[in-house]
Amino acid sequence: MILIYILIIPIIASLLTVLPLGKRWPEGVSIISSLLVFLLSIKTAISASDGSVITAINGWISCDGLSALLLLLIGFVSLVSSIFSWGYMEKHLSQRQWRKKRRYYYRLALFVFSMLCVPVFSQIALVWVAVELTTLFSVFLVSFENTTDALEAAWKYVVLTCMGAALALIGILILYWGMRAVSSEPFTWTGLIHSSDTIAPSLLKTAFLFILVGFGTKVGLVPLHTWLPDAHSQAPSPVCVLLSGIETTTVLYVILRLIPVLGSSPSINAGNWFIAAGLVSVAVAAFLLIQVRDYKRLFAFSTVEHMGIIMVAAGIGTASARMGATYQILAHSITKSLCFFAAGALFIIAETREIGSVRGLIRTSPLTGASLLIGGLAIAGAPPFAVFLSEFSILKAGIEAGRYIPISLLLIFIITAFCAVMFHINSMVFGRPSNSKVTVQLPPSIILSLVIAVVPVLLFGIYVPVKLEHLLINAASVLGR
């Protein structure tokens, strides 16, 4: 039942936000509903952490370790993002634009709903519909600012990801065709794994490639990533957090779910496809990171890099590498949200997205400067933050598995990306401020969301709660056979 509540709450919230009840009504509804979803997803995660599968409707809606991890992350990121939205709306909209504000919250709730659907649905055709809905419900959030650039970004986003979704659809239909030929189990992830031994390898491989290219577009795998830095930099900051922090991971989850299915026939060589796609993404992102001039694009390219790292870890495929992949999913989501919250706060202060025009942030706004520095260090992979630990465990697992060439390449690219990110962050945080006269006061909700977002980033590098560790182990075991 709990899973049904998780799905229904955002829908009710989206309906409630359009009612004209007071000035602060949409914000209140949004924060309370996402708090409820977050609490329910914690409850789900705790019950899934011992390896049990929670089923609401058999064959349609269920939740195992990996799904619970995704639910938990979506719950957390959307909660902090809706707190941040309050301050963002206060700064960017005048009092009279309440209609625009209501529409924003309405779309935000629907977007969160569509993301929650992806891990919770077990019927694969419906998962495809949910992924497509995540695009369609977020298009107008990307174009929210209604500038020429934002509209261009939104158009690229919808065209490329819908193209990808159509390719993925034919992949999923081929998968269904292959499965129907050999068994009559329901078309769910577990049903697919059970019958994967007997599905013709040629069908499995074609379906996999269609899905990899199709959903890879939405994950931002190179060379299909071109829309990602545009959309992730033009959207309002609280939306960027959702897009970059969790939406890419949610779609990657669908690709990762195929690993145990493909494991049945070694002739497909799925691991090598994963490693190749991942390495290319990490390489291209690392070198593009050097030449970015917009700090939101900086974090967007870093998302491409991290998606690549997760793909490589999943491709190595040993138990410890899978553990590294799930830990990286967790670490990336929480850290990337902090980065985009810091970028959003910086945008309110500096009113520019250019790295070159921001100097000495630590003096003009110590809080923003500090969170940008922590976020930058953490996302680049400096110790003692969570991303460092997850990347380290992936590299270690790769060496244990004897994949020396991909791992050494990965190490080179990670170091390149580290230097690039830190170079840009340093130039923004330190130095002599260009205009020290203006000090913009940040709204309290933005300060609150920065503080909430920084807690897990600082905590999970040093200490992971026992329940969460069990959840990660279970999520990793879902990826194995």
Place this chain on the structure above:
Amino acid sequence: MTTATLTQLNALTGGLFLLCTFGIVAMRQVLGILKMFILQSIFLSISAFLLGYIHMSIHLFAVAALTLMVKPLLIPYLLKRMVGNEVTARREISQLVDIPSSLLIAVLLTILSYFIANHLLSNTTPIISKVNLPIGLACLLLGAYTIIVRQEAVAQTIGILTMENGAFFAGVSIAPDLPLIAEVAAAFDVLIIAIVMGLLARKIYEKVGITTVGEMNHLREVEKL
């Protein structure tokens, strides 16, 4: 009617479906593309109906009815409501590759999709899938090609819808018993695609004054020289 006649009718429908897809690649004006899309959707619906008759499957009849309602009727109506002046504009669509070369590439893509499909089909596959799968794949690739070379917003929208049509055309033959709720959700989804892209195209028109979205390339790493 016997199954053999129905299979032949389905093959005819498939041929006409592919012809419409070529029409989408070849048309010079938005209205022409839209008309081709309407015809193509009708053929998709007919194919679903014929296959439903062969399999005696209520699912496929539902798919046929849904397709007939949403794609040839509702979507063109909504597109005309939202971006009417763009749909009926009598100017030529700017595109990166001229039409004769486009048609040549379209033929090559069709041959490629027959190769891909041949790799998947075995001797035991029913004849219906042998017709529908390669044509669906071809339509998918041609839709993607349309999106890449056409620079007009409405033409790109129809390109996306064509890709979906291709996927469904293959789908009705290879996955005829997909749960009905998934089919309904997918049809609903296609409708939302059309609405979202239409509204976005209108916003772009209101803001920028053009809908040649292919020429919007302000966002990039290196500044234009």
